[in-house]
Amino acid sequence: MWRLELCAAAAFALILTATAPAMAQERCRLASAEPGAYLTGLDRHGNPLTADDTAMRLIDLRVSDIAAAETLIARERPAFRRLADAQPDRWGRLPVQALLDDGRPLAHVLIDAGLARVDPGPGSDLCDPALLVREARARAARRGIWAEPANRPLSAHDPDALAARAGENVIVEGRVVSVGERARATYLDFSRRWRGGFTVIIPEEIWRDLLERGIDADYLSGRRIRVRGVMLDWRGPAIELAIAAFIEDLETGPSP
CATH class of the missing domain: 2.40.50.140 (Nucleic acid-binding proteins)
Known part of the structure; x- marks a missing residue:
């Protein structure tokens, strides 16, 4: 049953992605990479830390297992890129996407491992609706936080x-x-x-x-x-x- 539901959710995510308004696609455009722009860890709320202490948030997700995610970030030191036209949110955080050296988005790695859940934050839409499918796969496999019945x-x-x-x-x-x-x-x-x-x-x-x-x-x-x-x-x-x-x-x- 869950395999059928995953297929259906995947198809639905493709519909949402294909029909996403052009304005939303423009909003998710990334700025050019900056030299030395790497994440160094996470704060106690799951927000990314950088060498210059710029307040940031990871787009499309909320980190749930902060300790495990911070260990991964400390090991991989993913680069980050800001959203090109985004303004700081009410807490002064700039939205960013982080990438590993092999080109994989950090969001994929965290969601796949069950260390984070999909959450664009207040007033935002998803830049990558297909993350919902990745989350569903992690949940079906009982990875990370999804091993806990309270999270299902x-x-x-x-x-x-x-x-x-x-x-x-x-x-x-x-x-x-x-x-x-x-x-x-x-x-x-x-x-x-x-x-x-x-x-x-x-x-x-x-x-x-x-x-x-x-x-x-x-x-x-x-x-x-x-x-x-x-x-x-x-x-x-x-x-x-x-x-x-x-x-x-x-x-x-x-x-x-």
């Missing part, structure tokens, strides 16, 4: 277990029962109960983004998907979708 996906049809994780960043999987399009948001419900069931709240601008990529109510209704985000207490457990890429299709064909 939760069932969208177990509202009590979901409610117990309120305030946490989680991954949830399940079949969409209904889709409600409203003026300011679209709601994916995973239960026929008005209150108490799990709901995914999709803000208007993200719903427009999905529609532009060919993902509409008919496509999602009855489909098994994976979502991620902070668990809220709304009219039951809920996640407000942060970016379009945080909906992953877990099916290979039309829903039965």
